[in-house]
Amino acid sequence: MHPPDKEPYLISSDGPINRRTALLEQRQREETPTPVNPEALERALRAHLRNALGAPLAQQLAAVERPGAQQAPTGLFIGSGVLVACGAVIGLLGVIQSSGTTVGGGVATGMVGLMGLFWARRRSGNGSDATWPVQPLFDPETLDAFDRVLDSACAELGDAAMHQLMNIKQSIASIARHARGVDEHFTTEDRLFLRECLRRYIPDTLEAFLRVPAGQRNTALLDSQTTAEATLLRQLLTLREEIAQREKKIGRSAAEGLMQQDRFLASKRSR
Numbered sequence: 001m002h003p004p005d006k007e008p009y010l011i012s013s014d015g016p017i018n019r020r021t022a023l024l025e026q027r028q029r030e031e032t033p034t035p036v037n038p039e040a041l042e043r044a045l046r047a048h049l050r051n052a053l054g055a056p057l058a059q060q061l062a063a064v065e066r067p068g069a070q071q072a073p074t075g076l077f078i079g080s081g082v083l084v085a086c087g088a089v090i091g092l093l094g095v096i097q098s099s100g101t102t103v104g105g106g107v108a109t110g111m112v113g114l115m116g117l118f119w120a121r122r123r124s125g126n127g128s129d130a131t132w133p134v135q136p137l138f139d140p141e142t143l144d145a146f147d148r149v150l151d152s153a154c155a156e157l158g159d160a161a162m163h164q165l166m167n168i169k170q171s172i173a174s175i176a177r178h179a180r181g182v183d184e185h186f187t188t189e190d191r192l193f194l195r196e197c198l199r200r201y202i203p204d205t206l207e208a209f210l211r212v213p214a215g216q217r218n219t220a221l222l223d224s225q226t227t228a229e230a231t232l233l234r235q236l237l238t239l240r241e242e243i244a245q246r247e248k249k250i251g252r253s254a255a256e257g258l259m260q261q262d263r264f265l266a267s268k269r270s271r
Helices: 019-031 038-053 075-097 100-125 140-156 160-176 187-210 226-265
Strands: 069-070 131-134
Touching: 038 160, 075 100, 140 160, 140 187, 160 187, 160 226, 187 226
Parallel strands: none
Antiparallel strands: 069 131
C-alpha cells in the first residue's frame, strides 16, 4: 500500500486495456459501414450503366462518319434523261393532237434517251466515271444529342430496355460503317428514317417514358392493361426491327456492288 500522505502512481492510456478488448474494437470497426458520398455513388452507377450500353455513338463513329464518294451523274446520263422526258412530252402531245407522226417522234426520242441511260449505267458499272462526296448519314450534333439522352435516361431504365437500346446502337453503328450512298435498295427515305430515329423517335420515346412517375411505371396505364414499362419495350422493339430492315437493305446494296465488280472483271477476261 502507498503511504497515506502520498498520491498513488496512476498509469493511463488511450489503447485497449487487454488483447480481448482490442480484438472486439477491431471487429466493431470492420462491421461499421464506411460512409459513401451519394454523388460519388451516383457517378459510379452512371458510369457502370454507360459501360453496359457501350461506347457513345459519337465516339464509335468518329472515324467512320466522313464523307465518302459515289458516282457523279455524267453528261451522257443527264442528256439521256432529258431525252426520255422530252420523248414522253412529245408522245403525249401527239396523242392529244391525234397525230401519229408526233407520237412516233416522241417514241423515237424516248428510245434514244433510254439507250443513252443504258449505256451510261453500263459505263458506271465499269468504274470509269468521276466521283463526288456523299453526305454523312449522321451529323455530329445528332450523335452527341442522342448520346446525352441515353446518358440521362439509362439510370431509370430496366435491364430489358437497356438490352434493346444496346442492340439498336450496335445496328446504327454497323449501318454507319457500311452505308455509302443511295440506290434501289437503300433509298433516301431509308436514310431519312435512320436520321429521325436518332434525332426524334428514340429520344421522344424515352422522354415520354421518363415523364411517368417511377412508382407508376409498372401499373396499368389509363384505359389500358399495359404498363408504361411494357409500352416502352414494345416501342423500342418496333424501332429496333425497322432499323434492322434498313441494315439488311445495306447488305443487299453491298452485294449488288460486288456483283457489278464481278461482271466488270468477267468482261476483262482475255478471249
